[in-house]
Amino acid sequence: MAEGGARADELVACLAPLTGPEIEAAVAAARAAGLLPPTSRVISVSLAEPSRAALRVAADRPAPPRWAEVLAVDPVRHLPLEVVVDVAGAQVVRHREIPQAHAPVTLSEYRDCQRLVRADPGFRAGLLRRGVADPAQVLVEPWGIGDFEQSAEDPRRLVWTLSFWRAEPLDNPYAKPLTGLYCLVDLDAMAVLRVDDLGARALPPGRGTYAADQLGALRTDLRPLEIRQPEGVSFGLDGWAITWQRWSFAVGFNAREGMVLHQVNYRDQGRVRPILQRAAVSEIVIPYADPGRYEGWRNAFDIGEYGIGIMTNSLRLGCDCLGEIRYLDATLADSDGRPYRIPNAICLHEEDQGLLWKHVDGELGTTEVRRRRRLVVSFVITAGNYEYAFYWSFHQDGTIECEVRLTGVVLTSAWSGADDPPHGTVVAPGTLAAHHQHFFCFRLDPTVDGPRNRVEEVETVAVPPGPTNPYGNAFAPRRRLLATELAARRLCDPLHGRHWVVSNPHRRNALGRPVGYRLVPQDNVVAFADPQSSVRRRAGFLDHHLWVTAYDPDQRHPAGEFPAQSIGGDGLPRWARADRDLDDAELVMWYVVGSHHIPRPEDWPVMPATRAGFRLEPVGFFDANPALDVAPSPDCESRR
Ligand code: ABN
Ligand code: CU
Numbered sequence: 001m002a003e004g005g006a007r008a009d010e011l012v013a014c015l016a017p018l019t020g021p022e023i024e025a026a027v028a029a030a031r032a033a034g035l036l037p038p039t040s041r042v043i044s045v046s047l048a049e050p051s052r053a054a055l056r057v058a059a060d061r062p063a064p065p066r067w068a069e070v071l072a073v074d075p076v077r078h079l080p081l082e083v084v085v086d087v088a089g090a091q092v093v094r095h096r097e098i099p100q101a102h103a104p105v106t107l108s109e110y111r112d113c114q115r116l117v118r119a120d121p122g123f124r125a126g127l128l129r130r131g132v133a134d135p136a137q138v139l140v141e142p143w144g145i146g147d148f149e150q151s152a153e154d155p156r157r158l159v160w161t162l163s164f165w166r167a168e169p170l171d172n173p174y175a176k177p178l179t180g181l182y183c184l185v186d187l188d189a190m191a192v193l194r195v196d197d198l199g200a201r202a203l204p205p206g207r208g209t210y211a212a213d214q215l216g217a218l219r220t221d222l223r224p225l226e227i228r229q230p231e232g233v234s235f236g237l238d239g240w241a242i243t244w245q246r247w248s249f250a251v252g253f254n255a256r257e258g259m260v261l262h263q264v265n266y267r268d269q270g271r272v273r274p275i276l277q278r279a280a281v282s283e284i285v286i287p288y289a290d291p292g293r294y295e296g297w298r299n300a301f302d303i304g305e306y307g308i309g310i311m312t313n314s315l316r317l318g319c320d321c322l323g324e325i326r327y328l329d330a331t332l333a334d335s336d337g338r339p340y341r342i343p344n345a346i347c348l349h350e351e352d353q354g355l356l357w358k359h360v361d362g363e364l365g366t367t368e369v370r371r372r373r374r375l376v377v378s379f380v381i382t383a384g385n386y387e388y389a390f391y392w393s394f395h396q397d398g399t400i401e402c403e404v405r406l407t408g409v410v411l412t413s414a415w416s417g418a419d420d421p422p423h424g425t426v427v428a429p430g431t432l433a434a435h436h437q438h439f440f441c442f443r444l445d446p447t448v449d450g451p452r453n454r455v456e457e458v459e460t461v462a463v464p465p466g467p468t469n470p471y472g473n474a475f476a477p478r479r480r481l482l483a484t485e486l487a488a489r490r491l492c493d494p495l496h497g498r499h500w501v502v503s504n505p506h507r508r509n510a511l512g513r514p515v516g517y518r519l520v521p522q523d524n525v526v527a528f529a530d531p532q533s534s535v536r537r538r539a540g541f542l543d544h545h546l547w548v549t550a551y552d553p554d555q556r557h558p559a560g561e562f563p564a565q566s567i568g569g570d571g572l573p574r575w576a577r578a579d580r581d582l583d584d585a586e587l588v589m590w591y592v593v594g595s596h597h598i599p600r601p602e603d604w605p606v607m608p609a610t611r612a613g614f615r616l617e618p619v620g621f622f623d624a625n626p627a628l629d630v631a632p633s634p635d636c637e638s639r640r
Contacts, residue, residue, distance in 0.1 A: 012250040015263070016250070020341070025085075039076055041075060043106050044070075045070050047254065048069040056451065070333075075188035075190075082098065099155075102564040105187065126178075138173075139166065141164075143300060146565065147565060148297050160297065164177050174411065175428070180197060183196075201413075202416055204429055233324050246266050249261050249262065255333070256303055256307045257309065261278065278443070281443075282556070284388070284440050285302075289434055299535035304562070304563035305563060309330065315379075316344070321378070326347075329341050350375055352372070368632070376392070378390060382408070384411075385411050387406070388406055404593075416430060437594050442593070444519075446502045448502050453502050453584075454584055456482065457490060459499075461477075462475050482500070484582055521614055524593050525595075542594075548590070559572075595611075
C-alpha cells in the first residue's frame, strides 16, 4: 500500500452495510432533494458498493466515500426511482427514474395486499363457498405475476394471490389450500382488480401439524450433546471483518441478496492472497410443473421480486445454531425509509467436521491424524412456505464451500383426482404437492492472486487404446480455455468430472503451474420448463449452469435489475451476447445450481432439509497440502 492509501481495515469498513443513522441520512437527503414523492414507497436502502476499480485505486488514495442507494417506487407514476446519496455529505450523487421496469414488492405492500384481499367482498364470497367464514384465518400470499395477464407496455405492478386456511388458529395453513380462488391485485393502486373463482375443491382433511406443542409424545431417548469451546472461539470479529486461521473476509448484507461476502483472502506464509472479491446468491427461481390455470404461473423469483434480505430470520442460539456462536445484526429500511433491525441475522461459528487428513504407517507403527475444523457463516430466510439456509464454510485446506439447505413446507393444492397425478405427488390425503425445482444463481467475483483471471473447463476423457495406451487403462483430464462469454456458457457433466478452474496466468506455484481455484459442482439438474415458457425466458440464466462474464459494476443481477413482470431476455443472456474476451480479464462467474423436487410423503408436513451447493477448491494455488501445519488435537499427539 502506498503512502496515504486506505488501510485494509478502512477498505473493509467501506464495504460494511449501512447503519441505521446512515439509512436515515440517505433517505432524508433524497427527500430534501424532492426525489422521493410523499406517496413513494421505499423498497430498500443499501450500500452502493464501490466498484472494483474504486477499491483498487483506494490502495493509494483514501477509502472511497460511503454511498447509499435508495430504491423506491412511485405508485402514481408506476416507476422505480433510484437515488444515490453520499452519506457523509448528505448530497445526492445521482438519481434516475427507471421507465418500463416494475419494482419488487415492498414490505408494506406485502402486508397491505394481504389485508386488502381479506377484506374484498368477492374474495370473501369465494371463502364462504369453501366453508371459510373468518377471513382473518386465511393466509394470503402475493405472488409475482411474471408476464402473464399483462402487455409489456402496462406499467402497473400486479401480483396474484394464493390462499390457505388455518382452520384452527395454530394450524399449518398449507394443509388447507384454497385452490381455485385467486385474486389479481394492482399494488400501485392497492386495489383488487379481479377475483377468479375456478370452483371450490374439497379441502384436505388433515391439519399438517408439526409444532412440538401440538404433536403429543416426542422422543425422549436423546441424551445431551454439548459443543463447548472453553477457551472461546478461534475467530476474530471486528465490526464486519472476520479472521479465522489463515482466512480473512468481510461480511455485508442488503435487502435484496441478504448476506454478501467481500474480499475473501488467504494469508499464506505472510502474504495476503486474494481469492474472491465478492460472493453472494443473486437470484432464486422456483419453476413449478403443474400446468393448471394459475398453478402454471407459479415461479417465484424470491430475490428479484421480493428480496431475501427482508425475509431473513432472527436466529436463536441452541436452535438454529449450536455451540459458541457470534451473531451479526442486519439493519434494513422499512417502506417509509426508516431503519429497522433484524437481530441475529448472521451466524458465525466453528464446527468440527470429521477427518481432515490421516495416514497410518504400518511398518513404523505411526499414525498422523488431523481433525477438520471449519468456520461457517450463515443466514436463513423464510420465503412464504419455504426456508432456505445459506452456509458459507471456510476450511483449513483452502476449500470454500457453499451449501443451501432447503426446508419448510411444500406448496400444496387441494386434490381429489388420481392417486398418481402426473405433475405432483399426493403427500397427504387430498393434498397435492406439485413437482418443482429450486434454482439458485450464485455470483462469484474471482480475484485469484490478483484482479485478472481466466477460466478453463476441465473434464476427463478416456485415451483410445493404441501404442500410447497399450493396456487401455489411460485416461486424462482435458483443459479448454473459455475464452469469450458465449463459449463460457456451460452445463455440468458429472460423468466426466467436469469442473471449471479459475486461474491467474501471471502467478505460478513452486511447480511452475498457474495458481488456481476450481469450482466443483455437486448435484445439479437442468431446468425442464420449455425454453419458450415464461419462466425460462424471464430466468434466461437457467439455460446454463456456468456463465462467465467480463466484470461490469452495472451488471449485478442475472435476471436483470428488475425481473418482476419482465418479459425476459435481460441479465446474463443479454450481457453474454456481447461475447467479451475473458482471457486474463476481470471476471464474474455465475454458477446456477438446481435442486430437483419431486415431493414425497416424507416431505409432509414439514420437509427434512435437503442440500444443494458447490465447492471452491485450491488447485495449484498452494505448493502442497496447506493444512499440513494443522496441529494434532490434544488427545491425539503423534503415536509411535
Ligand atoms: N416463494 C414465493 C413467495 C415469496 C415470499 C412470500 C410468499 C411467497
Ligand atoms: Cu421444493
